[in-house]
Amino acid sequence: MGSVKVNNLIKSFGDFTALKNIDLDIKEGEFFALLGPSGCGKTTMMRCIAGFEKPTSGKIFIGDQEVEDVPANKRNTGMVFQSYALFPHMNVFENVAYSLNIKQLNKSNPFKQASIYARLLNKRLGKTPKDIETKVMEILKYVELDQHAHRLTSELSGGQQQRVALARALVMEPAVLLMDEPLSNLDQKLRHSMRNTIRRIQQELGITTIFVTHDQEEAMSMADRVAVMDAGNIIQIGTPTDLYSNPATPFIANFVGTSNILKGTVVGEENGLYHVEGEGFSLKSTKKSTKKEVDVIIRPEHVQVVASDSIIDTADTNVIQGTVLMSTYLGSIVRYDVQVGVYQLVIDTTYSSGESIYEAGKEVKLTVAHERVLLI
Amino acid sequence: MKKMKNAFSGLTLIKWLIIAFFALFMILPLISVFLVSFTGEPINLLGSLVDPAIFSSTVEKFQNASLDNYKQIFSNSGYADALKNSLFLAFTVTILVILICIPLAYGIARTKMPFKKTISALCTVPLIVPTFISAYAFIIMFGRAGWVTQIYNFLGGEGMLIDPYSMVGIVMVQVFFFFPYALWPLVAAFKISDVSLEEASQNLGAKSWFTFIFVTFPLAIPGVISSALLIFTVSFSDFGTPIILAPQNLNLLVVEAYREIAGFFNWGGAAILTVVMVIVAGFFFWLQHLFTKGKNYGSVSGKPKQQKLVEHKGLNTVLSIYSFIIVLVPLFAMLSVALQSVATTWGRSLLPNGYTLDHYKTIFNGSLGNITNSLVLATGALVLSVIIATFVSYFVVRQNSSSLDFMTSIPLVVPGIAFGIALIQTFNAAPLQLTGTAVLLIIAYTIRRLPYMVRSTMGSMRAIKQDIEEAAVNLGATPLTAAITIIGPLLLPGIAAGSVLVFITVIKEASVSILLAPPEWAPMSLAIFQNILRGEFYTAAAMSIVMIVIVLVLQYVAGLFTRKQQL
Numbered sequence A: 001m002g003s004v005k006v007n008n009l010i011k012s013f014g015d016f017t018a019l020k021n022i023d024l025d026i027k028e029g030e031f032f033a034l035l036g037p038s039g040c041g042k043t044t045m046m047r048c049i050a051g052f053e054k055p056t057s058g059k060i061f062i063g064d065q066e067v068e069d070v071p072a073n074k075r076n077t078g079m080v081f082q083s084y085a086l087f088p089h090m091n092v093f094e095n096v097a098y099s100l101n102i103k104q105l106n107k108s109n110p111f112k113q114a115s116i117y118a119r120l121l122n123k124r125l126g127k128t129p130k131d132i133e134t135k136v137m138e139i140l141k142y143v144e145l146d147q148h149a150h151r152l153t154s155e156l157s158g159g160q161q162q163r164v165a166l167a168r169a170l171v172m173e174p175a176v177l178l179m180d181e182p183l184s185n186l187d188q189k190l191r192h193s194m195r196n197t198i199r200r201i202q203q204e205l206g207i208t209t210i211f212v213t214h215d216q217e218e219a220m221s222m223a224d225r226v227a228v229m230d231a232g233n234i235i236q237i238g239t240p241t242d243l244y245s246n247p248a249t250p251f252i253a254n255f256v257g258t259s260n261i262l263k264g265t266v267v268g269e270e271n272g273l274y275h276v277e278g279e280g281f282s283l284k285s286t287k288k289s290t291k292k293e294v295d296v297i298i299r300p301e302h303v304q305v306v307a308s309d310s311i312i313d314t315a316d317t318n319v320i321q322g323t324v325l326m327s328t329y330l331g332s333i334v335r336y337d338v339q340v341g342v343y344q345l346v347i348d349t350t351y352s353s354g355e356s357i358y359e360a361g362k363e364v365k366l367t368v369a370h371e372r373v374l375l376i
Numbered sequence B: 001m002k003k004m005k006n007a008f009s010g011l012t013l014i015k016w017l018i019i020a021f022f023a024l025f026m027i028l029p030l031i032s033v034f035l036v037s038f039t040g041e042p043i044n045l046l047g048s049l050v051d052p053a054i055f056s057s058t059v060e061k062f063q064n065a066s067l068d069n070y071k072q073i074f075s076n077s078g079y080a081d082a083l084k085n086s087l088f089l090a091f092t093v094t095i096l097v098i099l100i101c102i103p104l105a106y107g108i109a110r111t112k113m114p115f116k117k118t119i120s121a122l123c124t125v126p127l128i129v130p131t132f133i134s135a136y137a138f139i140i141m142f143g144r145a146g147w148v149t150q151i152y153n154f155l156g157g158e159g160m161l162i163d164p165y166s167m168v169g170i171v172m173v174q175v176f177f178f179f180p181y182a183l184w185p186l187v188a189a190f191k192i193s194d195v196s197l198e199e200a201s202q203n204l205g206a207k208s209w210f211t212f213i214f215v216t217f218p219l220a221i222p223g224v225i226s227s228a229l230l231i232f233t234v235s236f237s238d239f240g241t242p243i244i245l246a247p248q249n250l251n252l253l254v255v256e257a258y259r260e261i262a263g264f265f266n267w268g269g270a271a272i273l274t275v276v277m278v279i280v281a282g283f284f285f286w287l288q289h290l291f292t293k294g295k296n297y298g299s300v301s302g303k304p305k306q307q308k309l310v311e312h313k314g315l316n317t318v319l320s321i322y323s324f325i326i327v328l329v330p331l332f333a334m335l336s337v338a339l340q341s342v343a344t345t346w347g348r349s350l351l352p353n354g355y356t357l358d359h360y361k362t363i364f365n366g367s368l369g370n371i372t373n374s375l376v377l378a379t380g381a382l383v384l385s386v387i388i389a390t391f392v393s394y395f396v397v398r399q400n401s402s403s404l405d406f407m408t409s410i411p412l413v414v415p416g417i418a419f420g421i422a423l424i425q426t427f428n429a430a431p432l433q434l435t436g437t438a439v440l441l442i443i444a445y446t447i448r449r450l451p452y453m454v455r456s457t458m459g460s461m462r463a464i465k466q467d468i469e470e471a472a473v474n475l476g477a478t479p480l481t482a483a484i485t486i487i488g489p490l491l492l493p494g495i496a497a498g499s500v501l502v503f504i505t506v507i508k509e510a511s512v513s514i515l516l517a518p519p520e521w522a523p524m525s526l527a528i529f530q531n532i533l534r535g536e537f538y539t540a541a542a543m544s545i546v547m548i549v550i551v552l553v554l555q556y557v558a559g560l561f562t563r564k565q566q567l
Ligand SMILES: Nc1ncnc2c1ncn2[C@@H]1O[C@H](COP(=O)(O)OP(=O)(O)O)[C@@H](O)[C@H]1O
Pocket: A013, A016, A018, A036, A037, A038, A039, A040, A041, A042, A043, A044, A045
């Protein structure tokens, strides 16, 4: 097991810089997600750590070791490829046993090596040693594939192939587990159950894991910490709740969950409350802002919708007038599109049966706690 | 220090070994032969590197270098005739093949002519037979005592219908045995040319023949030209037919070069002829490459449209009869060889005078060695090709090694006889005296047939995704181990297909065998050649049949392989 540190990493392909000065500090046993839109450099980052790309400059540490001169096959990183990259000519058992066989090969004398090569090339040419077999079956049982050990991987479902890939990476007890969009080839339902499986395994084994995804929900629900990337830069690193409640930029606010973003100007401060005004609204916020021109960010679920004649205590709450444009019933929540000044806000309210839903055209009041108004 | 170690990791070392192999056994001989064409005397470049005495004599030879040989080729001498005749032969064969193939290809591609399957199957016959056997078969048919000649005389003709020992004879053999090389590209060209254009033409009221000449055919022209260039190179480089059929007074480059080296040990003469051959063949190969580059006939418009096949009864019958005539000539030629191999004696009559298996007995008593030699040599070439081709396709596909890609294409351009001459003259003396050894023979076969093997393995290599290999490395395997345990097994189908091709073509190979094989390693092809020269036609025929049977069996086995892979 090990920590992963990345210092001032730059990776260029010709004129194009895919990674611009990346710093990461991933703790031992941490589940760390790299989140960002497609093309932002996540795979490149991963491949630098695994040793398949040579950084243009910068340093990478796995554990305490600086790995520049360590070739990919000696880095002891377990990679789960987006396409799984299972060996098509080997069955499930042989796929998983591969790294153990190689480990044995690397510490054998030439004579023994020949026999290991023979059995890797054709299983009839030699028997897998007991210790390897035990270990493989153990891990297969762990991912619930022991029944399928002697199937060809092409005969398995997507979810099963995914678990073979995972088992194959785990069996070598890597210092760090690297997963590149592992769930993107699965259907919606499987994706949810695999999320749980991966998270459970990671927790039980306590293995340092770097998980690449472009799906914010995946990153936010699984990871201990998330690094949000855009165009070769890391924009913010934090726990999911951190990112959600204190996004560093409007980009992140938008990327980690839906946000209402309004342009505003800070007009004054009074008792720790900042006054912001913009086209058609005036709000107070407990969040400190050093800038004058700010982005005001309000999460859909932090707004309540009440009848326009309601009386509201404004001690720690903002009240805004608006007109319902549309209301959508989504089961446990109701989503409103509400016109406020020049902005259309999205608002999610929890719904319990029997409550009335405000129809389109209805005048309503919106309430937002002062502390829920973010200024960036 | 660490960087150094990296640069010489297992795979890199192999890459350099392969490059060294090509440099030593292909580039160096071609350069040597080019230099000899100026010096007129054999030079020993390798020797010059290790021995000061050889070095100084080489320097001396260079001081005496002249353009005499080149003057000869441009003046009115035997060499100039040879070049002219060779070009004339290739040109004539090309025109005839294209003319013959157009109706045949049209019939196969676009009509419902009767017996289409049978005709297509028979079109593969010529590809099985090495040309020196085809040439010999023509003697059995058209020679003074041949059965065709007998029929011709019976019908009132005088002398021979065609003299096989003449330019006409050579042209005939090449046309009937090379046409399949042009046929299949032409069939493909006719299949894909845009049917909607033709339909438009017919909707406008155009007659069918008008549509064919002005719409269908022009659309197939790129295919026609590229096939024509291919036939030209094949005919120009062919050694088997001319060496059997060319009369004393007919100069052809390949024959002339062979005589210079095998008869007179005239190094300068052989060298200049070799250089000319390589330049001409290279030029036409380049033209063909230029022509096909960027054109992927199969995928011009995505999916080929379902075409309506012509159902015109009259046209189809005529096409079918015509096609049968074309494909029956090679078939009859082979049947003639088969008959001769079991004949007690056969001459001046339609059929043999009696039948016997004695000739086969003679072979199995006296010439079993030739058969095993062929098999051993072909196996050697196969093993070497598999190893080299596997790594070459790895380097080309994974590391974009264009130098290796280029080097493995060179043998396609160099005529066998030219390559043989280059090898003989380069490895004739110490420090690497290999001329007359089986090793050089195997190396020659390997290099000559490597392009087929590389093509086959490269296709499989492209199908293996890069991340599968990276997965192996990620799991701890060195790139070399990954290549052996993952890439190797996945390449197997490509390797198997390529191997059979190499094995077959090596067994059929004439030029290199005849030039390079030492007596104790004489393969079947050399034995047949010598038997024909000595007039032992019956044993030559029996040996030919044995060779053809071996080839057929191998092709059948290869067929099984590929079918199994497709399941
Ligand atoms: N080998 C390469 N050569 C050139 N450009 C590359 C290469 N690999 C990746 N890139 C470029 O780097 C950028 C980041 O790619 P990647 O890391 O795959 O993004 P992500 O995984 O986040 O979708 C992309 O613009 C891609 O085109």
